Structure formats: structure tokens, C-alpha cells
Amino acid sequence: MAISVSASDQALPGAPLSARLTPPQVWGIVLLAPYILVFLAFVLYPVCYGLWLARQPSSYVALAHDPIFARAAVNTLIFLVIGINIKMLIALFLSGFFVQERRWIKWLSVIFILPWAVPSIPTILSIRFMLNPEWGMVNQLIFKFTGDDGPNWLNDPAVALAMAIGVHIWKSLPFWTLILITGRLAISHDLFEAADVDGATFWQKFRYITWPSMQTLYITCTLLSMIWTLGDFNSVYLLTGGGPADLTHVLSTLGIRYLRLDQLNLAMASIVCAMPLVLPLVYFMMKRLSR
Amino acid sequence: MRLPSLREVSTEARLLLIGIPVFIWTMVPIYHMFLFAISPKEDAFSGKFWPDHPTLHNFEIVFREQHYFLRDFYIQFWNSLVIAAAVGALTLFVATAAAFSISRLRVPGGRIVMNLALFTYFIPAAFLAVPMYRTMATYGLLNNRWSLILAMMTIASPYAIWVLKQASDKLPVELDEAAVMDGATTLQIFRLVYIPLMMPSLVAIGTYAVLLAWNEYLYAFLLLSNDRDITLPVALGNFLAADDSPWELLMTTGFIYALPPAAIYYAFRRYMVGGLTAGAVKS
Numbered sequence: 049m050a051i052s053v054s055a056s057d058q059a060l061p062g063a064p065l066s067a068r069l070t071p072p073q074v075w076g077i078v079l080l081a082p083y084i085l086v087f088l089a090f091v092l093y094p095v096c097y098g099l100w101l102a103r104q105p106s107s108y109v110a111l112a113h114d115p116i117f118a119r120a121a122v123n124t125l126i127f128l129v130i131g132i133n134i135k136m137l138i139a140l141f142l143s144g145f146f147v148q149e150r151r152w153i154k155w156l157s158v159i160f161i162l163p164w165a166v167p168s169i170p171t172i173l174s175i176r177f178m179l180n181p182e183w184g185m186v187n188q189l190i191f192k193f194t195g196d197d198g199p200n201w202l203n204d205p206a207v208a209l210a211m212a213i214g215v216h217i218w219k220s221l222p223f224w225t226l227i228l229i230t231g232r233l234a235i236s237h238d239l240f241e242a243a244d245v246d247g248a249t250f251w252q253k254f255r256y257i258t259w260p261s262m263q264t265l266y267i268t269c270t271l272l273s274m275i276w277t278l279g280d281f282n283s284v285y286l287l288t289g290g291g292p293a294d295l296t297h298v299l300s301t302l303g304i305r306y307l308r309l310d311q312l313n314l315a316m317a318s319i320v321c322a323m324p325l326v327l328p329l330v331y332f333m334m335k336r337l338s339r
Numbered sequence: 340m341r342l343p344s345l346r347e348v349s350t351e352a353r354l355l356l357i358g359i360p361v362f363i364w365t366m367v368p369i370y371h372m373f374l375f376a377i378s379p380k381e382d383a384f385s386g387k388f389w390p391d392h393p394t395l396h397n398f399e400i401v402f403r404e405q406h407y408f409l410r411d412f413y414i415q416f417w418n419s420l421v422i423a424a425a426v427g428a429l430t431l432f433v434a435t436a437a438a439f440s441i442s443r444l445r446v447p448g449g450r451i452v453m454n455l456a457l458f459t460y461f462i463p464a465a466f467l468a469v470p471m472y473r474t475m476a477t478y479g480l481l482n483n484r485w486s487l488i489l490a491m492m493t494i495a496s497p498y499a500i501w502v503l504k505q506a507s508d509k510l511p512v513e514l515d516e517a518a519v520m521d522g523a524t525t526l527q528i529f530r531l532v533y534i535p536l537m538m539p540s541l542v543a544i545g546t547y548a549v550l551l552a553w554n555e556y557l558y559a560f561l562l563l564s565n566d567r568d569i570t571l572p573v574a575l576g577n578f579l580a581a582d583d584s585p586w587e588l589l590m591t592t593g594f595i596y597a598l599p600p601a602a603i604y605y606a607f608r609r610y611m612v613g614g615l616t617a618g619a620v621k622s
Contacts, residue, residue, distance in 0.1 A: 080437050082433045083437040086489075090490065145358070162365060168554065169596075170593025188385075188386025189386065278465070281465040303465065304557070312473065322466065326463070326466075
């Protein structure tokens, strides 16, 4: 900023813009221009267009009368509040496991990252077939051991949603565990040694050393994961397709459902309805990251 | 050789009690996919842990495009490849230029652009998909591979700019000043000083953008629809359209599709872990 002030001081008033900028600043603008163009054409314009489509109050009335929308909103909340918290708690626990210094744990951590490294489509479809009531591996195992037919996993909305959450956890647990591991490794080892000398228990070490230093990271991760999970289309769409009877939709798949039914206004209105949930999270994250 | 104490044994046992379930949980869906890929149809559906007659026949069918669902396999693979490479290259170009401009040249308004980019990063991609689809239709780009390339670049660049800006803020200002003293122009600083120093971050970001584009399903499925234009993940999703989908071929194709990103990930793991996780969440 200091450069720009001094530059405009030196320039003659009324001189053309190019004369008032130093060469590095001209280059700065030229180099920033591609992203600004991308932003204007593919972020600002679509967002404004979307908001314009969502302007009619009648869309919101229609949404309020659509039971699938209410169901999708509840499913989204379950996904975020229960699913993400379970995932982050497991990640916190596993990060403690993976920082143990053993050769086999090193190897396991390399394998553990696989769900994150491979694309989600084939693995989700693989899980989908495993849960197939007749031919899937899960029910065949149940039959082998108990002689009973297993449940029709994806045909019960509650179970199907739980399975979709499971798929989401399977896919993204490695990433968050990895981040929490870096958080744990940043804690000074001396603290734990001192605690050991004082005879602190496992739980006391966690409560008074690990948690205080990881608290901020953990909460940031949870919020970030919540924002991203709002956009998790694949886990639900490819596992259940929103079914049975459109009862397992979440907001991200619902928007696409309306789009396919050619109800663009409803699609945008349903997304606008999610904004009270998204914007506070985004505001909080922006404050945190732009420091 | 010293016998381990009882305490050590019990610690080890407890660790194994965690490690074994973690291993099974991680591997089951991937192993299941692999199992289908090497099983003839009747073995795949029998629920066995290892096929009676393991075979590579499924791979042969895929590579020879000998099935209705696979008749465009090579062109779809090529589409995925071209789109991923283009997204990687364009994202690197746009993000490196922007990060250099914001961080090193301190262009007026750079901070605002950075915040706008960060804001974009936090819009869930599935929410932006609906208006993006309409926008691409307005621009007349639907069913054109550029629509997917531009859309994925839009999604990849905010994070890319942010990570690259964090990395370039760490480079000492004296470097630029010394180069200016020697009479270097801005472009020379960019090319000869900045790019070489930023290499590790650039590798991480390039890999990130390529993998993001290769793995993308939703945007590809919305923006492209002709059988010869779509990418592999969309083709995999299309298998579900039939009631009697050839699951063993679906899993084989999926396995082939999953190999390149896994290989890239493990090859660049050093950069990915250092460059991305540190940037992903600043505590």
C-alpha cells in the first residue's frame, strides 16, 4: 500500500492512469487481471444470476409446501451436526494413534490415506454394491453366519442416510486425521515428558496438554468440514440417489434434483435457504484465515 | 534379545486393537472393487473373499471396448486426461500470476481480491453448480470441454492463490530488491527469481488442481452429456442407468480410473502433505 501512495504523490495531477503507475504496478494489474476476469465471469455473474432467479417469494412458498425440501433440510442438519462431529472425534482419536512411533503404524498411515487419494466415484459405487440386499457382500456374510437375510440397507431412509454419512466419513476421515496429526506433532515433547515425571494419567495429559493446544485447530477443522460437507454431492447421490422416495436428499442433491426437473427457481431458492447456515460459517472462517 | 515387559505387550496389543479395525475399514471398499475387477461374473456375485478363478478377462474387455457401456472408453479416458491437464496448467498460470501480483508487487486492491478469492473457496461447490450450469448455457459452452475446464479452474484457483500467497509471503523482500538493483525487470524477477523459489508449492498446487479435475463428478455430469464428450467418472455413473449393470466391468473401469490419481498422490505425497495440509488450516 505504501508504494501506491508514494507513486500517486509523484505523478502529475490529471496525468493519464498509465503514467501515474510505476512499471511494477502496471505488471501487478496485468498479472492479476486473469483471475479477476475468471472471478467476474464464473463467480460473480453466476452468483448474481442465481440470486436474481431466486428473487420471487412464490418460490419460497412452493419450497415450504414441498415435504422433500423439509426432509432434505433435516437430513442436511443431521449430516452436519451428527456426522461431522463423529468424524472429527474419530479423527482426533486416530491422530493420537498415528503419532505413536512404530514402524507398522508408519506403514498403516500410508495405507490409511488411500480413501482420500483415490477418486470417490468408484469406491462409493463399490460400497453401494456391497450393500446390495441380494448380491452384496454384507448380506451374504450375514446369511452365512446367521442364516437370516440381512436388512435392505438402502431401502430404509434412516439406514440409507446413516450409510451415506458412513461413506462421507470413510472418504474424508484420512484428510482430517492428517491435519490433526500435524497439530499434535507441533506440541512440544517436553510437556509430555514433564507430565510423565509428575505421574500424569493418559486422560490428564490429554485434558491439560493436548486439548488446549489443539482446541483452535480442532474447531477450525470442524467448521471447515461443515462448510465443505454442505457441498458433498457424491456421497448421497451415488449411494442412494436421494431415494428411497426422495427421503435421503441433502440440500446439495436437492438443488440438482430441482434443476433436473427444470425448476430452476426452486433450485436457487433452496440454495438461498441454506445461506443463513453457510454465511456465518464462512464469515468466521474468513476472519480466521485472512489474518 | 530382551523379552518385552508385560506393560509393553499390553500397550502393543491395545495399539493393534485400534490398528486392525482401521486397516479393515480403510481397505474393504477398495479391496471389494479390486475383487470384482479380477472375478468372472458368477464369482463376483457369490460373496467370496477370493474368486475361484481369478482372471484378467475384465481388463481385456475394458481395453478392447467390448461392451455397450465401454464403447467410448479410450475417448473418455482421453477427455479426463486432457481436462485434468488443462485445469492444472490454467490454474497454475492464473494463481501464480495473481499470487505474485498480490504478494510481491503489492498491487493496489490485492487484499480485496484475496478476500474475494477466499470467499469463493468457501462457497460449497455443489451450490455454485446450479448457477454455473445456467451461466455456461448463456455463454454457449454447454457440452464443450471448455465449460468443464473453466468451471474447475474457477473452483481450484482460490485455494491455489491462497496457498501460493502464503508461500510467497515467506520469501525475503531483499531478493526482489537485489534483483531490482541489478536492473532486472518485473518479468525477469517473476521468471528467474520467483518461479524457481516457488517450485515446491507450484508442484503441490499443480497436483491439487489436476487431481481435483480428474476426480470431479458433479460438474462433469452437469456440463457434458454426449457419450464422446463425457469424462470417465460420468461414464461410470452412467453404468447405473441399466437394471442389470455389468458390475464387474464397472469396478474394473473404476479401478483403472482410480490408479493414476493414487499413483500421482503417492509420488507427490512429500509435496502434498507439506504444501497443502499446512495451508489448508492455519491454526
